[in-house]
Amino acid sequence: MSPRPAGRHAPCTLADAKARLHDAEVFLDTAEIVVDADVAATNAIHAAIAAADAICCIAIRQRSGDANHSAAVELLRKVDPKLASLLARSLNRKTQAAYELRDISKKDASACIRQATALVEAARTRIIGT
Numbered sequence: 001m002s003p004r005p006a007g008r009h010a011p012c013t014l015a016d017a018k019a020r021l022h023d024a025e026v027f028l029d030t031a032e033i034v035v036d037a038d039v040a041a042t043n044a045i046h047a048a049i050a051a052a053d054a055i056c057c058i059a060i061r062q063r064s065g066d067a068n069h070s071a072a073v074e075l076l077r078k079v080d081p082k083l084a085s086l087l088a089r090s091l092n093r094k095t096q097a098a099y100e101l102r103d104i105s106k107k108d109a110s111a112c113i114r115q116a117t118a119l120v121e122a123a124r125t126r127i128i129g130t
Contacts, residue, residue: 007071009062014130017057021127024050024120031116037109041097044112048090051119052076055083058126069094083122090115 012020027047031040052072053063059079064072069091077084090112097104097112104112 007064007066007068007074009075010065012053012057012061012063014058014127016063017054017123017127020050020054020057020063021120021123024048024054024116024123028113028116028120031109031113037104037106038097041093041104041109041112044109044116045090045094045097047116048087048112048119051116051123052083052087054123055079055119055126058123058130080122083119086115086118090119 024047027043027050031043031047034040034043049069049072052075056063056072056075056079060075062075064075066072070088073084073088073091076087093104093108093112096102097109
């Protein structure tokens, strides 16, 4: 038996995965239409987190229940290391985009949107396949 990643986990179902995918899609839709880079990046990052939850719900029937998002990265790494890397890169911008006075650049916001888009598409593909 392989060791469980650090952090709290919550059980989840196909219905939960679909709900988290819906959340991810709405966050991503908002990120794509908003003009402000900080708001766009923050919504894209939330889309990435929700998509990661959906992917993990489908694959291993667990999602991260930890406020520390690095636990979500480690849980997703069990499912798909490349997607986990996308989530980690997106999360690296969360503090600046959501909490700091210094604005995130439009280039970085666009990167967050691209990363979230890839995660949302991966979640859609997995859910459609169930």
